[in-house]
Amino acid sequence: MADMKILAVDDSPTMRRIIINTLKRAGFEDVTEASDGKDALAKMKVTNFNFIITDWNMPEMDGMAFVTNIRQTPEFKGIPVLMVTTRSVQDDIVEAIKAGVNSYIVKPFTPETLKQKIEQVLASV
Amino acid sequence: MAQEENVNDKTWFTDNVRAELERLTHSINIMMENVKRMERPIMESQQKLPKANEQLDKISAQTEAAAHQMLDMVEQIIDHEEKVVELSGEMVGQLEKSQDAEAVSLREKAARIKEMAETSQNNAFLIMDALQFQDITAQQMSHASSLLEDIEQRLHHLLVAFDGDAATGELVEPTKKARAFDPDADMFDGKDQKEVDKIISQITTKG
Numbered sequence: 001m002a003d004m005k006i007l008a009v010d011d012s013p014t015m016r017r018i019i020i021n022t023l024k025r026a027g028f029e030d031v032t033e034a035s036d037g038k039d040a041l042a043k044m045k046v047t048n049f050n051f052i053i054t055d056w057n058m059p060e061m062d063g064m065a066f067v068t069n070i071r072q073t074p075e076f077k078g079i080p081v082l083m084v085t086t087r088s089v090q091d092d093i094v095e096a097i098k099a100g101v102n103s104y105i106v107k108p109f110t111p112e113t114l115k116q117k118i119e120q121v122l123a124s125v
Numbered sequence: 126m127a128q129e130e131n132v133n134d135k136t137w138f139t140d141n142v143r144a145e146l147e148r149l150t151h152s153i154n155i156m157m158e159n160v161k162r163m164e165r166p167i168m169e170s171q172q173k174l175p176k177a178n179e180q181l182d183k184i185s186a187q188t189e190a191a192a193h194q195m196l197d198m199v200e201q202i203i204d205h206e207e208k209v210v211e212l213s214g215e216m217v218g219q220l221e222k223s224q225d226a227e228a229v230s231l232r233e234k235a236a237r238i239k240e241m242a243e244t245s246q247n248n249a250f251l252i253m254d255a256l257q258f259q260d261i262t263a264q265q266m267s268h269a270s271s272l273l274e275d276i277e278q279r280l281h282h283l284l285v286a287f288d289g290d291a292a293t294g295e296l297v298e299p300t301k302k303a304r305a306f307d308p309d310a311d312m313f314d315g316k317d318q319k320e321v322d323k324i325i326s327q328i329t330t331k332g
Contacts, residue, residue: 011305012260014192018253021200025250036305057264057305086261086307088316093324106321107310108257111250113318 005047006031009040009054009066010084015107019053019084019114026115037066044076051118056085056096064099071100080121084109164287171280174273175299181270185263192259199249199256206246213239258312267306274301 006028008019016033023031032047034040036058043049052070056063063083070076083101087093093104102121105113216235220228277299284296 010260012189012263014189014196014256015260017193017196018257021196021203021250021253057307059303059305062305086264086310088321089309090324093321094328097325097328104321104325106316106318107261108254108312109318110254 004028004030004050006051006053007034007040007043007047007049008032009034009037009052009058009063011035011055011058015055022111022114023053025111026118028118037061037063037069040066041069044070049079051122052079052081053084053114053118054081056083056087056092064096067096067099067101078125080125082117082121084114160287164284167280167283167287171277171284171299174277174280178270178273178277181266181273185266188259188262192256195256196253199253202249203246203253206242206249209242210239210246213242261310261312264306264310267304268308268310270302271304271306274299 006023008016008023008031010016010019010033013035016035020031020033032043032049034043037054038061040052040054041061054063054066058066061069063085067081067083070079070081077100080102081100082103082105083096084105084107085092086107088106096104102125103117105117213235217232217239220232220235223229223232278301281296281299288296
Protein backbone atom coordinates (compact mmCIF):
# COMPACT_ATOMS: atom_id res chain seq x y z
CA MET A 1 0.00 0.00 0.00
CA ALA A 2 2.82 2.37 0.83
CA ASP A 3 4.23 2.23 -2.71
CA MET A 4 0.88 3.00 -4.32
CA LYS A 5 0.73 6.11 -6.47
CA ILE A 6 -2.45 8.03 -5.77
CA LEU A 7 -3.78 11.01 -7.75
CA ALA A 8 -5.99 13.40 -5.72
CA VAL A 9 -8.13 15.66 -7.95
CA ASP A 10 -9.99 18.57 -6.38
CA ASP A 11 -10.30 22.26 -7.29
CA SER A 12 -10.15 23.27 -3.62
CA PRO A 13 -6.54 23.60 -2.43
CA THR A 14 -7.78 23.21 1.18
CA MET A 15 -9.52 19.95 0.35
CA ARG A 16 -6.48 18.63 -1.55
CA ARG A 17 -4.30 19.33 1.45
CA ILE A 18 -6.76 17.59 3.82
CA ILE A 19 -7.00 14.56 1.52
CA ILE A 20 -3.20 14.32 1.17
CA ASN A 21 -2.69 14.57 4.95
CA THR A 22 -5.41 11.97 5.57
CA LEU A 23 -3.86 9.62 3.02
CA LYS A 24 -0.41 10.03 4.53
CA ARG A 25 -1.80 9.25 7.95
CA ALA A 26 -3.36 6.10 6.49
CA GLY A 27 0.02 5.05 5.12
CA PHE A 28 -0.26 6.28 1.52
CA GLU A 29 2.84 8.40 1.05
CA ASP A 30 3.00 8.85 -2.71
CA VAL A 31 0.20 11.30 -3.52
CA THR A 32 0.08 13.72 -6.47
CA GLU A 33 -2.48 16.51 -6.67
CA ALA A 34 -4.41 17.96 -9.61
CA SER A 35 -6.86 20.89 -9.65
CA ASP A 36 -9.37 19.50 -12.20
CA GLY A 37 -9.91 16.74 -14.73
CA LYS A 38 -7.82 18.42 -17.41
CA ASP A 39 -4.86 18.88 -15.05
CA ALA A 40 -5.28 15.27 -13.87
CA LEU A 41 -5.22 13.86 -17.42
CA ALA A 42 -2.02 15.82 -18.13
CA LYS A 43 -0.40 14.29 -15.02
CA MET A 44 -1.64 10.80 -15.91
CA LYS A 45 0.23 11.04 -19.22
CA VAL A 46 3.58 11.23 -17.40
CA THR A 47 2.93 9.09 -14.29
CA ASN A 48 1.27 5.70 -13.85
CA PHE A 49 -1.19 6.05 -10.98
CA ASN A 50 -2.68 3.08 -9.14
CA PHE A 51 -5.63 4.92 -7.65
CA ILE A 52 -7.61 8.11 -8.30
CA ILE A 53 -9.61 10.17 -5.83
CA THR A 54 -11.70 12.82 -7.55
CA ASP A 55 -14.15 15.59 -6.76
CA TRP A 56 -17.21 16.16 -8.99
CA ASN A 57 -17.67 19.96 -9.26
CA MET A 58 -14.53 21.39 -10.81
CA PRO A 59 -13.80 24.02 -13.51
CA GLU A 60 -12.40 23.16 -16.97
CA MET A 61 -13.21 19.43 -16.73
CA ASP A 62 -15.48 18.20 -13.95
CA GLY A 63 -15.27 14.84 -12.20
CA MET A 64 -17.91 13.14 -14.34
CA ALA A 65 -16.29 14.19 -17.63
CA PHE A 66 -12.92 13.09 -16.19
CA VAL A 67 -14.20 9.64 -15.16
CA THR A 68 -15.97 9.17 -18.51
CA ASN A 69 -12.74 10.12 -20.28
CA ILE A 70 -10.53 7.70 -18.36
CA ARG A 71 -13.03 4.84 -18.69
CA GLN A 72 -12.89 5.34 -22.46
CA THR A 73 -9.10 5.47 -22.59
CA PRO A 74 -7.57 1.97 -22.86
CA GLU A 75 -4.43 2.72 -20.79
CA PHE A 76 -6.43 4.36 -17.94
CA LYS A 77 -9.71 2.46 -17.90
CA GLY A 78 -8.63 -0.08 -15.26
CA ILE A 79 -7.55 2.49 -12.64
CA PRO A 80 -9.84 2.42 -9.58
CA VAL A 81 -11.67 5.69 -8.98
CA LEU A 82 -13.15 6.96 -5.74
CA MET A 83 -15.38 10.02 -5.97
CA VAL A 84 -15.31 12.42 -2.99
CA THR A 85 -17.94 15.12 -3.37
CA THR A 86 -20.58 17.23 -1.63
CA ARG A 87 -23.23 15.91 -4.05
CA SER A 88 -25.43 13.52 -2.14
CA VAL A 89 -28.57 13.33 -4.25
CA GLN A 90 -29.45 9.72 -5.14
CA ASP A 91 -29.54 10.42 -8.90
CA ASP A 92 -26.00 11.83 -8.74
CA ILE A 93 -24.69 8.76 -6.92
CA VAL A 94 -26.37 6.47 -9.48
CA GLU A 95 -24.96 8.55 -12.36
CA ALA A 96 -21.43 8.41 -10.95
CA ILE A 97 -21.49 4.65 -10.38
CA LYS A 98 -22.89 4.11 -13.90
CA ALA A 99 -20.12 6.31 -15.33
CA GLY A 100 -17.54 3.98 -13.82
CA VAL A 101 -16.75 5.29 -10.35
CA ASN A 102 -15.79 2.37 -8.05
CA SER A 103 -17.02 4.00 -4.87
CA TYR A 104 -18.45 7.26 -3.60
CA ILE A 105 -17.86 9.36 -0.48
CA VAL A 106 -19.81 12.44 0.57
CA LYS A 107 -18.06 15.49 2.04
CA PRO A 108 -17.43 16.17 4.83
CA PHE A 109 -15.85 12.75 5.27
CA THR A 110 -13.98 11.11 8.13
CA PRO A 111 -10.43 9.74 7.71
CA GLU A 112 -11.77 6.28 8.62
CA THR A 113 -14.29 6.41 5.75
CA LEU A 114 -11.61 7.42 3.25
CA LYS A 115 -9.24 4.64 4.36
CA GLN A 116 -12.01 2.05 4.46
CA LYS A 117 -13.28 2.94 0.97
CA ILE A 118 -9.80 2.80 -0.55
CA GLU A 119 -9.25 -0.62 1.01
CA GLN A 120 -12.67 -1.86 -0.15
CA VAL A 121 -12.09 -0.68 -3.71
CA LEU A 122 -8.58 -2.18 -3.84
CA ALA A 123 -9.94 -5.50 -2.55
CA SER A 124 -12.68 -5.53 -5.20
CA VAL A 125 -10.59 -4.83 -8.32
CA MET B 126 -84.12 65.84 -40.09
CA ALA B 127 -82.87 62.27 -40.05
CA GLN B 128 -79.70 63.39 -41.76
CA GLU B 129 -79.13 66.07 -39.06
CA GLU B 130 -79.57 63.43 -36.29
CA ASN B 131 -77.07 61.16 -38.01
CA VAL B 132 -74.46 63.94 -38.15
CA ASN B 133 -75.01 64.71 -34.44
CA ASP B 134 -74.55 61.03 -33.55
CA LYS B 135 -71.28 60.87 -35.48
CA THR B 136 -69.99 64.03 -33.80
CA TRP B 137 -70.95 62.70 -30.38
CA PHE B 138 -69.20 59.39 -31.16
CA THR B 139 -66.05 61.07 -32.49
CA ASP B 140 -65.87 63.41 -29.47
CA ASN B 141 -66.25 60.52 -27.08
CA VAL B 142 -63.61 58.41 -28.82
CA ARG B 143 -61.23 61.38 -28.86
CA ALA B 144 -61.82 61.99 -25.15
CA GLU B 145 -61.30 58.30 -24.41
CA LEU B 146 -58.07 58.25 -26.44
CA GLU B 147 -56.81 61.37 -24.64
CA ARG B 148 -57.47 59.71 -21.25
CA LEU B 149 -55.72 56.56 -22.46
CA THR B 150 -52.74 58.56 -23.71
CA HIS B 151 -52.59 60.38 -20.39
CA SER B 152 -52.66 57.09 -18.49
CA ILE B 153 -49.92 55.63 -20.71
CA ASN B 154 -47.82 58.76 -20.15
CA ILE B 155 -48.19 58.44 -16.38
CA MET B 156 -47.34 54.75 -16.59
CA MET B 157 -44.27 55.49 -18.73
CA GLU B 158 -43.14 58.19 -16.28
CA ASN B 159 -43.46 55.67 -13.44
CA VAL B 160 -41.57 53.07 -15.42
CA LYS B 161 -38.87 55.67 -16.19
CA ARG B 162 -38.70 56.54 -12.50
CA MET B 163 -37.88 52.89 -11.81
CA GLU B 164 -34.97 52.98 -14.23
CA ARG B 165 -32.54 54.77 -11.90
CA PRO B 166 -33.05 52.49 -8.87
CA ILE B 167 -32.75 49.46 -11.14
CA MET B 168 -29.55 50.85 -12.64
CA GLU B 169 -28.18 51.55 -9.15
CA SER B 170 -29.08 48.04 -8.02
CA GLN B 171 -27.42 46.59 -11.09
CA GLN B 172 -24.29 48.63 -10.42
CA LYS B 173 -24.14 47.42 -6.80
CA LEU B 174 -24.31 43.72 -7.68
CA PRO B 175 -20.71 43.37 -8.98
CA LYS B 176 -19.53 44.87 -5.66
CA ALA B 177 -21.58 42.28 -3.72
CA ASN B 178 -20.03 39.55 -5.86
CA GLU B 179 -16.57 40.97 -5.30
CA GLN B 180 -17.19 40.83 -1.54
CA LEU B 181 -18.32 37.21 -1.72
CA ASP B 182 -15.20 36.28 -3.71
CA LYS B 183 -13.10 38.12 -1.12
CA ILE B 184 -14.72 36.14 1.72
CA SER B 185 -13.96 32.90 -0.13
CA ALA B 186 -10.34 33.88 -0.73
CA GLN B 187 -9.82 35.06 2.85
CA THR B 188 -11.39 31.98 4.46
CA GLU B 189 -9.23 29.85 2.20
CA ALA B 190 -6.11 31.73 3.27
CA ALA B 191 -7.14 31.40 6.93
CA ALA B 192 -7.84 27.67 6.47
CA HIS B 193 -4.32 27.26 5.04
CA GLN B 194 -2.79 29.12 7.98
CA MET B 195 -4.67 26.80 10.32
CA LEU B 196 -3.51 23.80 8.30
CA ASP B 197 0.10 25.03 8.61
CA MET B 198 -0.26 25.13 12.38
CA VAL B 199 -2.11 21.82 12.57
CA GLU B 200 0.60 20.13 10.50
CA GLN B 201 3.25 21.57 12.82
CA ILE B 202 1.35 20.28 15.87
CA ILE B 203 0.97 16.84 14.27
CA ASP B 204 4.72 16.66 13.47
CA HIS B 205 5.63 17.94 16.92
CA GLU B 206 3.37 15.46 18.71
CA GLU B 207 4.70 12.69 16.47
CA LYS B 208 8.19 13.44 17.81
CA VAL B 209 6.88 13.48 21.40
CA VAL B 210 5.17 10.10 20.85
CA GLU B 211 8.38 8.70 19.35
CA LEU B 212 10.69 9.98 22.13
CA SER B 213 8.37 9.07 24.99
CA GLY B 214 7.93 5.61 23.43
CA GLU B 215 11.73 5.22 23.33
CA MET B 216 11.91 6.25 27.00
CA VAL B 217 9.28 3.65 27.93
CA GLY B 218 11.29 1.03 26.04
CA GLN B 219 14.59 2.01 27.68
CA LEU B 220 13.09 1.93 31.16
CA GLU B 221 11.11 -1.24 30.64
CA LYS B 222 13.74 -3.66 31.90
CA SER B 223 14.60 -1.78 35.07
CA GLN B 224 12.71 -2.65 38.26
CA ASP B 225 14.19 0.32 40.12
CA ALA B 226 11.36 2.36 41.72
CA GLU B 227 12.53 5.62 40.17
CA ALA B 228 12.78 3.98 36.73
CA VAL B 229 9.27 2.53 37.11
CA SER B 230 7.93 5.97 38.03
CA LEU B 231 9.72 7.59 35.07
CA ARG B 232 8.41 4.86 32.75
CA GLU B 233 4.85 5.54 33.89
CA LYS B 234 5.32 9.25 33.34
CA ALA B 235 6.78 8.67 29.87
CA ALA B 236 3.85 6.37 29.03
CA ARG B 237 1.44 9.11 30.17
CA ILE B 238 3.27 11.73 28.06
CA LYS B 239 3.02 9.39 25.05
CA GLU B 240 -0.70 8.95 25.64
CA MET B 241 -1.25 12.70 25.96
CA ALA B 242 0.73 13.42 22.81
CA GLU B 243 -1.29 10.83 20.91
CA THR B 244 -4.51 12.49 22.12
CA SER B 245 -3.24 15.93 21.00
CA GLN B 246 -2.28 14.48 17.63
CA ASN B 247 -5.74 12.97 17.18
CA ASN B 248 -7.34 16.27 18.16
CA ALA B 249 -5.16 18.06 15.61
CA PHE B 250 -6.41 15.63 12.95
CA LEU B 251 -9.99 16.37 14.02
CA ILE B 252 -9.32 20.11 13.52
CA MET B 253 -7.96 19.29 10.08
CA ASP B 254 -11.09 17.28 9.21
CA ALA B 255 -13.30 20.16 10.38
CA LEU B 256 -11.50 22.48 7.93
CA GLN B 257 -13.46 20.75 5.14
CA PHE B 258 -16.05 23.44 5.94
CA GLN B 259 -13.98 25.84 3.81
CA ASP B 260 -14.59 23.90 0.58
CA ILE B 261 -18.30 23.60 1.38
CA THR B 262 -18.81 27.29 2.29
CA ALA B 263 -16.78 28.33 -0.79
CA GLN B 264 -19.23 26.35 -2.93
CA GLN B 265 -22.18 27.97 -1.16
CA MET B 266 -20.67 31.42 -1.83
CA SER B 267 -20.04 30.54 -5.48
CA HIS B 268 -23.70 29.57 -5.73
CA ALA B 269 -24.75 32.91 -4.18
CA SER B 270 -22.43 34.79 -6.60
CA SER B 271 -23.89 32.92 -9.53
CA LEU B 272 -27.43 33.86 -8.46
CA LEU B 273 -26.37 37.53 -8.13
CA GLU B 274 -24.88 37.39 -11.63
CA ASP B 275 -28.19 36.03 -12.95
CA ILE B 276 -30.06 38.93 -11.31
CA GLU B 277 -27.51 41.40 -12.70
CA GLN B 278 -28.07 40.06 -16.22
CA ARG B 279 -31.87 40.24 -15.84
CA LEU B 280 -31.67 43.84 -14.60
CA HIS B 281 -29.47 44.66 -17.58
CA HIS B 282 -32.08 43.25 -19.96
CA LEU B 283 -34.73 45.34 -18.19
CA LEU B 284 -32.62 48.51 -18.58
CA VAL B 285 -32.09 47.77 -22.27
CA ALA B 286 -35.86 47.34 -22.64
CA PHE B 287 -36.48 50.73 -20.94
CA ASP B 288 -34.14 52.65 -23.21
CA GLY B 289 -34.55 50.67 -26.40
CA ASP B 290 -31.80 50.30 -28.96
CA ALA B 291 -30.33 53.75 -28.26
CA ALA B 292 -29.06 52.67 -24.87
CA THR B 293 -27.51 49.35 -25.84
CA GLY B 294 -24.29 51.10 -26.77
CA GLU B 295 -23.91 52.57 -23.27
CA LEU B 296 -25.02 49.56 -21.23
CA VAL B 297 -22.44 46.85 -21.06
CA GLU B 298 -23.84 43.32 -20.91
CA PRO B 299 -22.63 41.81 -17.60
CA THR B 300 -20.59 38.64 -17.96
CA LYS B 301 -20.99 35.46 -15.90
CA LYS B 302 -17.86 34.00 -14.32
CA ALA B 303 -17.24 30.29 -14.86
CA ARG B 304 -17.85 28.78 -11.42
CA ALA B 305 -17.85 25.14 -10.33
CA PHE B 306 -20.08 24.42 -7.36
CA ASP B 307 -22.70 22.08 -6.00
CA PRO B 308 -25.84 24.20 -5.40
CA ASP B 309 -26.84 21.82 -2.60
CA ALA B 310 -23.45 21.69 -0.84
CA ASP B 311 -24.05 21.53 2.90
CA MET B 312 -21.85 20.81 5.88
CA PHE B 313 -24.60 19.21 7.95
CA ASP B 314 -27.64 18.43 5.78
CA GLY B 315 -26.08 16.16 3.17
CA LYS B 316 -26.72 12.44 3.04
CA ASP B 317 -25.05 10.31 5.65
CA GLN B 318 -22.30 8.01 4.30
CA LYS B 319 -24.35 4.99 5.40
CA GLU B 320 -27.26 6.12 3.18
CA VAL B 321 -24.83 6.59 0.28
CA ASP B 322 -23.41 3.08 0.85
CA LYS B 323 -26.95 1.69 0.85
CA ILE B 324 -27.67 3.34 -2.53
CA ILE B 325 -24.40 2.01 -3.96
CA SER B 326 -25.17 -1.46 -2.68
CA GLN B 327 -28.66 -1.34 -4.29
CA ILE B 328 -27.17 -0.27 -7.65
CA THR B 329 -24.41 -2.88 -7.63
CA THR B 330 -26.83 -5.64 -6.58
CA LYS B 331 -29.21 -4.71 -9.42
CA GLY B 332 -26.40 -4.22 -11.93
